[in-house]
Amino acid sequence: LLHAWKMIAGITILCTGLAVAYALYAPEVFKAETLLAPVQEEKTSTSSALSQFGGLAAMAGISIPSDSNVEQVVATLQSRKFLRVFIKEKNLLPILFEEIWDADRKVWIVESKENEPTEQQAVGLFKGLLSIDEDATSGLITLSVSWKDPEVAAEWSNDLVKQLNEQLRGQAIADSKKRVGYLEQELAKTTLQDMRAVLYNLLESEKQKAMLANVNEDFALDVIDPAVVPEQREKPKSKLIVALGCLCGGFLGIFAVFF
Structure with a gap:
């Protein structure tokens, strides 16, 4: 169970980090x-x-x-x-x-x-x-x-x-x-x-x-x-991008563990 939670947390952190990087480096409009x-x-x-x-x-x-x-x-x-x-x-x-x-x-x-x-x-x-x-x-x-x-x-x-x-x-x-x-x-x-x-x-x-x-x-x-x-x-809408990245990371982590 601990391994599952670590995997979920790791994937969530990874997706959130990618979202933060995109929000920081995406061209402003x-x-x-x-x-x-x-x-x-x-x-x-x-x-x-x-x-x-x-x-x-x-x-x-x-x-x-x-x-x-x-x-x-x-x-x-x-x-x-x-x-x-x-x-x-x-x-x-x-x-x-x-x-x-x-x-x-x-x-x-x-x-x-x-x-x-x-x-x-x-x-x-x-x-x-x-x-x-x-x-x-x-x-x-x-x-x-x-x-x-x-x-x-x-x-x-x-x-x-x-x-x-x-x-x-x-x-x-x-x-x-x-x-x-x-x-x-x-x-x-x-x-x-x-x-x-x-x-x-x-x-x-x-x-x-x-x-x-x-x-x-x-x-x-x-x-x-x-x-x-x-x-x-x-x-880019930084807060929205980071929130979506975190949410998607959580779902991907759960999917990877239980499916």
């Missing part, structure tokens, strides 16, 4: 979080008027663009296209793959050029660092980035939101300018009073959207609480 609120487009009198003429506009072959929703904004934020641009503009490849990057010589430490990390690989890696959670009750969005450098994690979290707002705002302004030009051409050709009323309202709406987009930096996502440098690491 910090999570920076940004709290966001989707920007709700104001319902202006012009927008209300447009709904009355929607049928006539459709008959004339003029499509009234629908407002972007939260799902589209989040999908854009997680898209390969957006993340590829973000990684390229921030020159993140050397940071994401720093274990094979020679910072002094500015070259990749690989056997051939074919082994150099690609933007597609970088996007896949970055997606694993990025987390977006939406509160179903409040509608607020929490964007978080996990990285071993807490300052970098906070910087990326804030920069992602900034770049997304800039990109969507630029797209909205460009689209509005195209529609304004088209509507002005249609207005010059149309003599029907009902159709002219539709075109006037559509034109006013597009000009109003372009004006608001020009002055609103938080175009799609309003920053409620920007990311700050996290002081506490997210991983």
Whole structure:
């Protein structure tokens, strides 16, 4: 019986020691979080008027663009296209793959050029660092980035939101300018009073959207609480790891003795 207890204790101590070693030497990961609120487009009198003429506009072959929703904004934020641009503009490849990057010589430490990390690989890696959670009750969005450098994690979290707002705002302004030009051409050709009323309202709406987009930096996502440098690491959770190591060691010891 004494031998059995010694074996159980020995295996438990061994597993606990391995867990402690892992907790001490595992790389630290910090999570920076940004709290966001989707920007709700104001319902202006012009927008209300447009709904009355929607049928006539459709008959004339003029499509009234629908407002972007939260799902589209989040999908854009997680898209390969957006993340590829973000990684390229921030020159993140050397940071994401720093274990094979020679910072002094500015070259990749690989056997051939074919082994150099690609933007597609970088996007896949970055997606694993990025987390977006939406509160179903409040509608607020929490964007978080996990990285071993807490300052970098906070910087990326804030920069992602900034770049997304800039990109969507630029797209909205460009689209509005195209529609304004088209509507002005249609207005010059149309003599029907009902159709002219539709075109006037559509034109006013597009000009109003372009004006608001020009002055609103938080175009799609309003920053409620920007990311700050996290002081506490997210991983590894040392206490939990040691506790699990001790528990698993005990079970393994019992299994080894009695089975």
